[in-house]
Amino acid sequence: MGSAAFRGGVHPHYRKELTASLAITSMPPPAKVVIPLQQHIGAPAESLVKIGDQLLLGQKIGDSKGFVSAPVHASVSGTVVAVGPYNHPLGRKVEAITIQSDGLDTWHGEVKPAGSLDLMTPEQIRGLIREAGLVGMGGATFPTHVKLAPPAEKPIDTVIINGAECEPYLTADHRMMLEKPGDIIFGLKVMMKVLGASRGIIGIESNKPDALRVMKQAVEGEAEISVVSLHTKYPQGAEKMLIYVTTKRKVPSGGLPMDVGVVNHNVGTAIALAEVIKEGKPLIQRVVTVTGEGVIRPANLMVRIGTLVSDLLSFCGGLRETTRKLINGGPMMGLALAGEDIPVIKGTSGILALTDDDVDLARQRTCIKCAKCVSVCPVNLAPTFIAQAAEHSLIQRADKLHAADCIECGCCAFICPARIPLTQWIRLAKADILDRRKQQQK
Amino acid sequence: MNDKLVISSSPHIRTVESVQSVMIDVLVALFPVALISVLLFGYQALVIMLIAIASAMLAEAAWLRKLDFFGDGSAAVTGLLLAMTLPASAPWWLVMIGSVSAIIIGKQVFGGVGHNIFNPALVGRAILVISWGGHMAGNVWPVPKPFAFTADISAVTTATPLAGTEQALNTTLSQLFIGNVAGSLGETSALALLVGAFWLLYKGHIDWRIPGGFIGTVFIMGAALGEGFYYNQLLTGLFHVLAGGVLLGALFMATDMVTSPVTNRGKLIFGAGCGLMTMLIRLFGVFPEGVTYAILLMNALTPVIDNFTLPKKFGEVKRSA
Ligand code: SF4
Numbered sequence: 122m123g124s125a126a127f128r129g130g131v132h133p134h135y136r137k138e139l140t141a142s143l144a145i146t147s148m149p150p151p152a153k154v155v156i157p158l159q160q161h162i163g164a165p166a167e168s169l170v171k172i173g174d175q176l177l178l179g180q181k182i183g184d185s186k187g188f189v190s191a192p193v194h195a196s197v198s199g200t201v202v203a204v205g206p207y208n209h210p211l212g213r214k215v216e217a218i219t220i221q222s223d224g225l226d227t228w229h230g231e232v233k234p235a236g237s238l239d240l241m242t243p244e245q246i247r248g249l250i251r252e253a254g255l256v257g258m259g260g261a262t263f264p265t266h267v268k269l270a271p272p273a274e275k276p277i278d279t280v281i282i283n284g285a286e287c288e289p290y291l292t293a294d295h296r297m298m299l300e301k302p303g304d305i306i307f308g309l310k311v312m313m314k315v316l317g318a319s320r321g322i323i324g325i326e327s328n329k330p331d332a333l334r335v336m337k338q339a340v341e342g343e344a345e346i347s348v349v350s351l352h353t354k355y356p357q358g359a360e361k362m363l364i365y366v367t368t369k370r371k372v373p374s375g376g377l378p379m380d381v382g383v384v385n386h387n388v389g390t391a392i393a394l395a396e397v398i399k400e401g402k403p404l405i406q407r408v409v410t411v412t413g414e415g416v417i418r419p420a421n422l423m424v425r426i427g428t429l430v431s432d433l434l435s436f437c438g439g440l441r442e443t444t445r446k447l448i449n450g451g452p453m454m455g456l457a458l459a460g461e462d463i464p465v466i467k468g469t470s471g472i473l474a475l476t477d478d479d480v481d482l483a484r485q486r487t488c489i490k491c492a493k494c495v496s497v498c499p500v501n502l503a504p505t506f507i508a509q510a511a512e513h514s515l516i517q518r519a520d521k522l523h524a525a526d527c528i529e530c531g532c533c534a535f536i537c538p539a540r541i542p543l544t545q546w547i548r549l550a551k552a553d554i555l556d557r558r559k560q561q562q563k
Numbered sequence: 564m565n566d567k568l569v570i571s572s573s574p575h576i577r578t579v580e581s582v583q584s585v586m587i588d589v590l591v592a593l594f595p596v597a598l599i600s601v602l603l604f605g606y607q608a609l610v611i612m613l614i615a616i617a618s619a620m621l622a623e624a625a626w627l628r629k630l631d632f633f634g635d636g637s638a639a640v641t642g643l644l645l646a647m648t649l650p651a652s653a654p655w656w657l658v659m660i661g662s663v664s665a666i667i668i669g670k671q672v673f674g675g676v677g678h679n680i681f682n683p684a685l686v687g688r689a690i691l692v693i694s695w696g697g698h699m700a701g702n703v704w705p706v707p708k709p710f711a712f713t714a715d716i717s718a719v720t721t722a723t724p725l726a727g728t729e730q731a732l733n734t735t736l737s738q739l740f741i742g743n744v745a746g747s748l749g750e751t752s753a754l755a756l757l758v759g760a761f762w763l764l765y766k767g768h769i770d771w772r773i774p775g776g777f778i779g780t781v782f783i784m785g786a787a788l789g790e791g792f793y794y795n796q797l798l799t800g801l802f803h804v805l806a807g808g809v810l811l812g813a814l815f816m817a818t819d820m821v822t823s824p825v826t827n828r829g830k831l832i833f834g835a836g837c838g839l840m841t842m843l844i845r846l847f848g849v850f851p852e853g854v855t856y857a858i859l860l861m862n863a864l865t866p867v868i869d870n871f872t873l874p875k876k877f878g879e880v881k882r883s884a
């Protein structure tokens with residue numbers, strides 16, 4: 122079964138061959154982990170521990186009363202050695218708990234299977250998911266239990282599992298689909314049960330024929346679940362694009378997927394959900410693709426949350442001299458890191474080291490109005506005009522040009538021959554617009 | 564922290580295309596028609612093109628006080644495009660003046676590439692037509708002599724096909740298509756122009772909507788309103804498309820990125836507007852040819868067109884069902 126195409130998009134070099142054939146291996150737990158209290162969208166968690174506390178693996182160490190929030194857990198057993206601000210992938214310092222590992226990985230007693238799925242109510246399942254600290258693992262890090270609790274007036278009929286993995290370089294989702302198809306389908310079924318959805322769709326880009334094959338085999342006999350092959354085009358995995366090509370429904374401007382009866386989750390989230398139900402495991406580890414020409418031994422690794430990038434990289438043989446950019450995530454939407462003393466968080470799908478050859482430092486020129494940015498924008502914006510407005514602080518004009526609809530996919534800046542940082546300007550305008558709207562609401 | 568690391572906002576990878584590579588692609592696209600013009604008009608054509616390109620690049624380098632003559636390549640493109648609008652008989656000083664005015668008046672006074680409102684090459688040409696009309700008028704165009712490699716500049720009697728109906732009747736459409744007719748360097752061979760334009764379409768540097776709207780409108784108006792050069796109205800429409808500067812204008816001048824709209828609907832409107840103005844000038848104006856002024860006029864309207872044709876954002880229409 123093929124899918125429709127969305128308008129716009131780009132075809133960057135995918136470079137997935139660096140890691141696509143490497144099976145996921147476990148990185149041994151590091152001597153020290155740093156666990157930020159905010160690894161998700163929403164209210165930050167508050168620390169439940171203090172220096173000197175002895176912790177067990179999987180023990181809850183931070184939580185919040187806010188609904189849109191997620192607790193964090195100890196990813197090693199050991200001693201709390203610091204509680205305080207620490208470097209965060211977002212660039213600023215965030216409260217974090219540093220744990221010195223005792224090397225024993227002693228599980229906390231509360232980590233045990235939750236019992237039979239059939240006997241659980243949606244409320245109970247949502248509670249388990251919340252307690253396990255699950256967030257969207259594709260990078261958006263929106264708390265999973267919130268996504269699974271839409272208001273009653275927005276019935277959900279379809280759950281989509283995002284296996285597009287359209288970001289160049291990253292192969293974590295690809296490997297998970299090859300290695301844990303059963304867990305993905307189990308996780309999807311739990312989501313469908315919680316939401317009362319009758320249809321499950323797994324969307325995979327056509328450049329992963331082996332994953333398509335494995336997943337199709339795995340859903341054989343499942344009448345409600347289908348696997349859809351998607352065109353290989355960035356940003357195929359963006360929420361609105363994925364929903365459009367698999368269901369032909371367009372999420373309204375300013376709206377959410379639930380407005381069209383859809384919820385979507387990343388494959389990593391589905392697996393983590395399966396582990397919560399089957400084993401009671403909170404989210405303490407994730408698969409990270411460590412890749413890029415700057416990495417000596419690229420790999421797909423199962424890594425403890427809170428592992429420092431420096432430890433991760435030395436496990437992969439270290440960095441080459443030519444490394445110029447270190448990125449948390451993929452090259453199109455990831456965050457540039459200022460150094461290696463930054464922890465892996467729940468949303469870290471990859472650590473990418475780009476070299477001198479990949480990092481384009483060409484001078485910015487004036488816009489030649491080639492319209493390439495307009496033709497690649499998947500949400501039909503005119504990036505050149507929005508960026509111009511933002512540059513001149515014309516926030517109202519940027520708003521009129523629908524800057525708030527930008528999904529920050531980076532296509533416009535990628536394609537611009539004049540090397541104008543369009544996405545950056547539009548992001549700024551968007552932030553200003555959203556701020557203003559908030560203030561007006563007050 | 565590591566100070567070798569570059570910290571900048573996503574995306575972290577870029578296309579290999581640059582302004583310069585786009586401009587080089589445009590130069591490559593003009594190569595077929597440049598070649599044909601040398602075959603038809605001899606070395607004089609080559610000399611004109613070289614003078615035009617060199618003086619454009621020099622004028623830009625001097626204005627910007629930079630030694631990098633090629634720069635982003637846009638000056639070379641302007642020079643070559645201007646040369647394409649000149650007759651093979653144009654004297655060297657005329658070429659130079661045209662090129663320098665194209666760069667300085669057409670582009671730099673507006674603030675340089677990207678800021679200009681009008682197509683610089685056409686500004687240069689318009690200035691030459693106004694000031695030295697005698698050298699630019701239709702009755703001095705050299706007769707092309709295929710493969711002679713030197714044009715006989717004295718044999719300049721043939722008017723371009725558009726100047727009058729009698730000659731027009733004698734010019735067959737196939738001659739127009741291949742290029743064996745009198746005209747400016749770039750106006751002669753439809754085939755060479757199309758080959759170049761297809762390359763640009765393939766590279767994604769131009770969009771079909773501008774030439775489509777332009778040529779389509781000229782064809783329809785020519786067929787509907789043209790005075791029967793031929794017994795067949797459709798052929799009359801085709802004649803209007805192939806004769807004169809329509810193809811050069813539609814494929815290479817109107818598609819100039821800086822001075823045409825960025826939106827898809829805007830491009831179509833812009834192209835159709837160029838076609839409409841061209842035909843109004845041809846059919847009802849005092850000049851036999853109107854492509855230059857038609858495009859310049861539409862250039863001025865570009866910002867307005869862009870503003871009124873901003874694309875509908877994704878999901879503006881709720882549920883496409
Ligand atoms: S891609 Fe860059 S140069 Fe082209 S129109 Fe957009 S901003 Fe201008």
Ligand code: SF4
Nearest residue numbers: 498527528530531533
């Ligand atoms: S404007 Fe936003 S959504 Fe459109 S291409 Fe640029 S980053 Fe992507």
